[in-house]
Amino acid sequence: MKIGFLLNPIAGMGGSIGLKGTDGDALDRAIDMGGTPIAAIRADMALKRLNNRLSEIKMRKGRELSIEFVTCSGVMGEDILKRYDLGYKVVYNVESEKTTCEDTRNACQCFMDEKVDLILFCGGDGTARDVYSVVKKDLPILGIPSGVKMYSSVFAIDPIAAGDLLSKFCLDDKGNDIMLKDAEVVDIDEEEYRTRGDIEIDIFGYAKTIYKPLFVQERKVVFYGRDEETCRRDIAKFISEVMLNDIIYIIGPGNTTKAVADELNVEKTMLGVDIIKDGKLIGKDVNEKAILDILEEQERSKRQDSMAKIIVSPIGAQGFIFGRGNQQISSKVIRKVGINNIIVIATPQKLRETPYLFVDTGDKNLDDDLAGYISVVSGYMMAERKKVISPRLL
Amino acid sequence: MNDKTTKILLDEEGIPKEWYNIQADLPTPLDPPLNPATLEPLKADDLKAIFPMGLIRQEMSTERWITIPDEVREIYRVWRPTPLYRARRLEEYLKTPAKIYYKWEGVSPPGSHKSNTSVPQAYYNLKEGIDMITTETGAGQWGSALAFGTKIFGIKCRVYMVRASYEQKPYRKSMMKVWGAECLPSPTNRTKSGRAVLEKDPNTPGSLGIAISEAVEDALLDENTHYALGSVLNHVCLHQTVIGLEAKKQFEQIDEYPDVIFGCVGGGSNFSGTTFPFLYDRIKGTRPDLKVVACESMACPKLTSGLYTYDFGDQAGLTPLLKMFTLGHDFVPPPIHAGGLRYHGNAPLVCNLYHDKIIDAVAYYQTEVFDAAVTFANTEGFIVAPEAAHAVKAVIDEALKCKKENTPKTILFNNSGHGHFDLSSYEAYFDGRLVDYEYPAELVKQSLEHLPKIPKS
Numbered sequence: 001m002k003i004g005f006l007l008n009p010i011a012g013m014g015g016s017i018g019l020k021g022t023d024g025d026a027l028d029r030a031i032d033m034g035g036t037p038i039a040a041i042r043a044d045m046a047l048k049r050l051n052n053r054l055s056e057i058k059m060r061k062g063r064e065l066s067i068e069f070v071t072c073s074g075v076m077g078e079d080i081l082k083r084y085d086l087g088y089k090v091v092y093n094v095e096s097e098k099t100t101c102e103d104t105r106n107a108c109q110c111f112m113d114e115k116v117d118l119i120l121f122c123g124g125d126g127t128a129r130d131v132y133s134v135v136k137k138d139l140p141i142l143g144i145p146s147g148v149k150m151y152s153s154v155f156a157i158d159p160i161a162a163g164d165l166l167s168k169f170c171l172d173d174k175g176n177d178i179m180l181k182d183a184e185v186v187d188i189d190e191e192e193y194r195t196r197g198d199i200e201i202d203i204f205g206y207a208k209t210i211y212k213p214l215f216v217q218e219r220k221v222v223f224y225g226r227d228e229e230t231c232r233r234d235i236a237k238f239i240s241e242v243m244l245n246d247i248i249y250i251i252g253p254g255n256t257t258k259a260v261a262d263e264l265n266v267e268k269t270m271l272g273v274d275i276i277k278d279g280k281l282i283g284k285d286v287n288e289k290a291i292l293d294i295l296e297e298q299e300r301s302k303r304q305d306s307m308a309k310i311i312v313s314p315i316g317a318q319g320f321i322f323g324r325g326n327q328q329i330s331s332k333v334i335r336k337v338g339i340n341n342i343i344v345i346a347t348p349q350k351l352r353e354t355p356y357l358f359v360d361t362g363d364k365n366l367d368d369d370l371a372g373y374i375s376v377v378s379g380y381m382m383a384e385r386k387k388v389i390s391p392r393l394l
Numbered sequence: 395m396n397d398k399t400t401k402i403l404l405d406e407e408g409i410p411k412e413w414y415n416i417q418a419d420l421p422t423p424l425d426p427p428l429n430p431a432t433l434e435p436l437k438a439d440d441l442k443a444i445f446p447m448g449l450i451r452q453e454m455s456t457e458r459w460i461t462i463p464d465e466v467r468e469i470y471r472v473w474r475p476t477p478l479y480r481a482r483r484l485e486e487y488l489k490t491p492a493k494i495y496y497k498w499e500g501v502s503p504p505g506s507h508k509s510n511t512s513v514p515q516a517y518y519n520l521k522e523g524i525d526m527i528t529t530e531t532g533a534g535q536w537g538s539a540l541a542f543g544t545k546i547f548g549i550k551c552r553v554y555m556v557r558a559s560y561e562q563k564p565y566r567k568s569m570m571k572v573w574g575a576e577c578l579p580s581p582t583n584r585t586k587s588g589r590a591v592l593e594k595d596p597n598t599p600g601s602l603g604i605a606i607s608e609a610v611e612d613a614l615l616d617e618n619t620h621y622a623l624g625s626v627l628n629h630v631c632l633h634q635t636v637i638g639l640e641a642k643k644q645f646e647q648i649d650e651y652p653d654v655i656f657g658c659v660g661g662g663s664n665f666s667g668t669t670f671p672f673l674y675d676r677i678k679g680t681r682p683d684l685k686v687v688a689c690e691s692m693a694c695p696k697l698t699s700g701l702y703t704y705d706f707g708d709q710a711g712l713t714p715l716l717k718m719f720t721l722g723h724d725f726v727p728p729p730i731h732a733g734g735l736r737y738h739g740n741a742p743l744v745c746n747l748y749h750d751k752i753i754d755a756v757a758y759y760q761t762e763v764f765d766a767a768v769t770f771a772n773t774e775g776f777i778v779a780p781e782a783a784h785a786v787k788a789v790i791d792e793a794l795k796c797k798k799e800n801t802p803k804t805i806l807f808n809n810s811g812h813g814h815f816d817l818s819s820y821e822a823y824f825d826g827r828l829v830d831y832e833y834p835a836e837l838v839k840q841s842l843e844h845l846p847k848i849p850k851s
Contacts (some may be wrong), residue, residue: 230595242837343837348829381721381838382728385692385759385830 001067001170005047006055006131008123009075009099012038012146041147042159043122044080048280049163052082057171067170072107074161075099101130108134116145118142118210120166122159125186132207133279139182140208142166145212151318153353154209167209181228181349183209183254184315186325203271203315203325206255211349231347232256234380236263239311239345248298249276250291250337252312252326256345260311273328288330295336309341310334319346319354321388322361322370331363339369345377348384357388364390395648402644405473409467410639411631414809416530416670416743419457419677420531423627424742427846428704436714444613444621448518450551452629457624460632461615464603466514469546473502473509474636478644479809483773485793492796494789495652495666496809497641500776503570504542506535508624511633512543515622519549526550528612528618529582530605532660533781534566541575548752549851551556551575557600563815578808587611587710589707595618601726602661602737603709610712625661626716627740634667637808639831642671645806652806654685658784659697659755660687662741663692666721668808673752686756688744689784691735691763693831694727696720697748697755699838703837705739718745721833728831730760731819739776750809756788763787764823767813779811780819 054065069088070079075097081088082186084347091114092107104121108131111119121131122144132154143155143160156162168178184240187204236259243249251257253271261268266281268274275283275294283294298307311334315325321344334342344357359370367390375383395402417424426435441450452460462470481494505692519527527544528584531537534836537553544551553575560567562578566604570577581588582598588606593600606623613621621629645651655672657665675681688697700719707713709723721727721737727736739745747753753775767783769790770776778786785807796803813820820827 099436144613231598238837351829375834377834377837379728381725381834382693383832383834385832 001065002114002116002120003067003069003166003170004070004108004116005069005077005081005177006104006107006111006115006119007039007043007076007080007146008121008127009037009039009097011123011127015043022162022205029244039146040080042144044083045159046120046122046144046156046162046166047084047086049160050166051086053163053167054170056168056394065170070111070116072103072333076103076107076351082084083329101126104130105134112139112149118166118169120144120162122146123194128154128207129187129204130186132205135207137182137206137208139317140210142209152187154185154207163345165210165212168212177212178210178228179212180208181211184254186315198364203253206270217387228347232259233263233378234382235259235345235347235377238377238382239343240264243276245278247277248282248294248308250308250310250329250333251276252310254313254315254325256313256347257311258351260345271321271325274281286328288328288333291328291333292336295333309342309343310337311345312356313344314350315355316347318358319350319356320358320360321374322359324358324360331361333392334361334370335363336368339366342374343377344374348378351376351378351384351386354386357386359388359390398482399648400480400646402478402480404643404647406471406475408640409470410462410636411467412459414635414639414671414674415455415458415460415628415632416635416666416673417453417456418641419674420439420743420746420748421677423753424593424746425566425704426718427714427742430706430711430713430715433715438678440714444610446518446524446620448521449515449629449818452481452632453590453627463514463517466517469513470636475644476501476637476641477817478641479774481774484770484790486777487525487550487769487773487792488790488797490793490797491800491802492793493650493802493804494793495645495650496789497637497807498776498809499637499664500778500809500812502539504535504538505814506539506779507634507637507667507808508536508539508811509542510667511624511630511638511663512536512539512622513546514633515630516540516547516549519620519622520547522619524549524620526552526616527622528552528609528619529622529624530554530556530567530602530609531559531624532605532736533779534563534569534600534815535734535779537577537782537849538566538569539623540622541570541573543561543574544575552612553577554580554605554612556580556602556605556733556736557598558729558736560600562731562733562818563817565685569815580608585607585611587712588811590710591608599726599729603707603723603726606708607680607710607712609709610644611678611710611796612694622660622684623707625737626739628741628743629751630661630663631666631670631741631743634663635669635670637664638669638671641668641806650804651681653683653745653803654687654805655658655691655783656687656788656792656805656807658689658732658735658781658808658810659688659740659744660737660781661739662734663742664808664810666744668743668806669753673747674828676752686753687788688748688753689731689788690724691727691730691755691784692754693730693833694721694736694738695755695757695833695835696738696740697745698757699833699835700739702749704746707739716742719743721838728781728829731764731816731822731828732760732784733777735780735784757789758784759827759832761823761830764828766790767820768823776809777813777817777820778809779813780816782808782810785809
């Protein structure tokens with residue numbers, strides 16, 4: 001088993017001290033301003049846990065696991081790995097302690113050249129994005145959370161969980177319960193967040209990550225033993241069967257909604273909003289205005305109540321169904337379509353990670369109307385009741 | 395009965411001597427089961443390959459009373475008559491003016507009502523020289539009950555257990571083993587139907603519908619092998635009427651009569667058995683106000699959301715077509731913990747009564763059902779099976795309504811079995827891991843068009 005490991009030393013040093021991005025002297029400034037190198041601490045926690053787990057396995061099963069780390073020099077990896085009994089090789093040399101996103105990307109390329117089985121990184125959403133930009137879906141990646149905000153789904157719940165997951169992954173046993181899932185990597189406008197308190201989230205792409213189903217007791221039962229892709233296809237099959245002619249379907253972004261389009265043989269914009277009618281694409285990557293125009297056109301030609309439906313999937317690790325990543329489906333659009341014509345779809349895996357769903361349409365009354373219980377289609381002829389909350393109500 | 399009486403008991407002579415057959419009294423006669431090949435009403439001969447004549451006659455009979463063989467009554471003595479409890483502590487806790495009674499079927503050797511029919515079914519098969527019975531089981535209650543029934547009469551037994559439950563409730567499987575039965579996780583590779591499902595989805599949780607297909611197919615392969623069904627069919631509902639018949643006597647003993655009766659419904663047999671003897675009074679007009687409510691799962695709400703039509707009883711389409719409320723025979727219900735309620739259809743007798751608006755139905759989410767089960771355990775002591783907990787939930791709701799409206803109703807429910815093999819489900823509840831599955835009824839309406847087409851009668 002070969003693991004690529006890197007950390008972004010400045011990740012998580014805090015929005016509070018005004019750090020954005022990875023400009024040249026950010027690290028120095030952060031330290032000067034009293035920021036603690038959180039990433040190193042969090043990465044250390046994860047690796048310590050992994051090290052302990054591996055020793056346990058060795059003692060219990062008398063089995064030496066062959067794990068080889070490839071990493072970056074100095075602060076980007078080596079400094080932590082050398083504390084433990086984990087064999088490693090430096091394959092990327094950091095020229096300066098002031099690392100940049102280029103370093104992250106270059107290191108990932110080196111890991112890929114080394115044919116690693118997984119890339120473990122420590123950082124925040126920005127680091128996830130840099131890793132993903134090189135790795136895409138070719139390799140599973142796992143994040144040790146260390147950023148200020150983490151909306152991407154590639155992160156373990158905490159560093160300890162990351163260590164546990166990785167030790168399981170390294171076991172490579174049948175029945176080790178570790179599964180692969182698609183995980184959103186999101187792009188957030190932090191500036192917007194800091195200045196206006198609004199979060200703009202766009203899906204940057206879908207990476208592959210490892211996870212262990214939470215439910216040990218029922219682990220062998222159905223969905224827990226089923227990969228997300230199959231569940232997504234089940235949802236898509238069901239939705240495609242219940243789609244009616246003459247109705248406009250406004251399809252939100254994401255890979256679950258894309259599966260619906262795939263089922264209909266329609267090419268969907270993964271990260272945008274598309275419109276389907278009578279099984280055909282009539283609006284590609286549309287903005288709010290284009291959606292409203294199409295709705296008006298439909299209104300002129302039809303008189304029935306149910307003239308349009310919205311199909312969306314929760315976005316980001318927090319599970320927003322409106323207001324993040326699909327702002328094109330604005331409050332105006334939602335009101336026009338009617339809240340009874342919203343179909344929310346999500347895989348059981350996604351729903352398990354999001355105890356509540358969120359709405360933040362910017363229209364307080366609409367958010368209040370949307371709050372409450374909603375039926376989320378999670379399989380073929382199957383739904384789960386979930387609670388929808390407006391963050392403003394929290 | 396004094397103000398502390400908690401159990402209303404009958405002695406063994408109180409075990410009914412006849413089963414009550416509601417087919418004699420249905421306002422609308424039952425639509426006949428159809429042969430799927432010809433779409434003609436089924437003949438007794440069509441069933442001979444899998445059932446003994448003794449049971450086929452009961453299945454088709456419209457005689458009101460059917461004698462319980464002495465050999466069966468002898469075995470019934472092991473746990474029958476079951477006690478009728480007054481749930482005084484639950485009443486107190488709810489501060490309700492309602493009187494809550496429940497029939498406790500958890501006292502049988504397999505721990506549920508299912509042995510009321512497994513014993514007579516094994517008996518009639520033995521009488522006709524059958525040496526092996528195959529069956530399916532959901533939560534494992536029926537499988538263990540048939541294992542017990544066949545052991546008593548010295549017949550071999552093979553049980554196809556829905557895989558989801560097989561994993562969740564390993565001790566049910568051990569129980570079957572103790573009684574000498576062979577228990578297999580369904581779908582298996584043994585049968586054509588099983589292989590077909592596995593090919594499509596090797597990780598399938600299985601379902602009662604699939605397990606029935608496998609058990610029927612298995613029985614068809616051997617002349618001396620028969621099949622037994624734990625619910626749905628008329629003769630099964632018939633055997634369960636011992637519950638309601640005893641309860642009626644017990645109510646007579648204390649000079650009471652229920653205003654409302656609740657039972658959970660999977661295939662409908664425990665509900666039928668409890669309520670049919672009382673519904674006799676309602677149909678005859680002596681108790682016109684009696685309210686009878688079937689409690690189902692929101693994840694599998696065939697009565698409240700299904701279509702009343704002919705459908706197969708199993709997934710593969712091997713069984714006769716039955717007129718029932720159904721979610722479609724190819725519907726695989728979500729893995730709720732009340733495995734016994736994971737069935738796409740319901741007993742034609744129950745459906746007939748529901749269609750005629752003689753009974754009502756209500757559906758619940760599993761979290762609220764477990765809330766009720768825990769309340770029950772904390773007051774009455776018994777840890778009930780998740781299936782029975784659906785009735786408990788309905789009872790608590792009704793009792794609270796009585797409190798609000800200050801109406802001192804008499805409530806009866808059938809506590810169909812204990813939950814000692816369901817503790818992992820209780821664990822999941824305490825850990826907040828229960829998923830509130832529900833059936834997307836509105837969206838599904840169109841997909842029910844895939845049911846077999848039957849000419850309008």
